[in-house]
């Protein structure tokens with residue numbers, strides 16, 4: 028089962044003190060879903076595959092992260108492997124944070140879904156929709172310090188999170204050396220923005236943790 032193989036490949040804690048910031052991967056099916064914690068305050072980066080909330084629940088359990096402690100979460104972008112279980116998480120008590128640059132992309136995700144995917148459509152009237160600039164204050168309420176940045180390249184709604192200690196969650200932002208000709212400028216600008224905000228380690232939506240390119 029991919030659940031067992033993939034989950035928890037990256038467990039990283041800045042210190043073992045209670046309340047310390049930690050990052051745990053609860054991903055499956057080759058997509059990373061990151062739980063950023065400050066003690067028992069938890070923020071989820073990327074939100075599961077459609078119809079596979081059970082796999083996410085199982086991974087959280089295996090990593091000793093109570094689902095009920097995940098108070099907030101966001102999708103780096105609204106593709107099915109990053110936001111597919113968002114509504115299921117909301118039903119379990121998570122508050123979905125949608126940045127204003129992402130808002131127009133939430134509803135259209137449904138049109139890519141087939142019935143056999145068992146996607147739960149994301150409702151629009153009960154999310155926390157805020158400008159990027161308000162993300163820091165929201166994180167602070169959880170004891171986490173960082174900033175959300177618009178980093179288009181892979182998709183126009185791509186939003187990265189850079190924690191003040193340098194951990195950068197970049198979703199599917201294309202690696203600079205893999206950028207095609209027509210997209211190289213926008214991708215280069217996104218990586219420059221990340222670098223200017225202190226990004227050091229890259230926690231992407233797929234693959235291992237890497238140093239900033």
Ligand SMILES: [Zn+2]
Nearest residue numbers: 104106181199
């Ligand atoms: Zn994507």
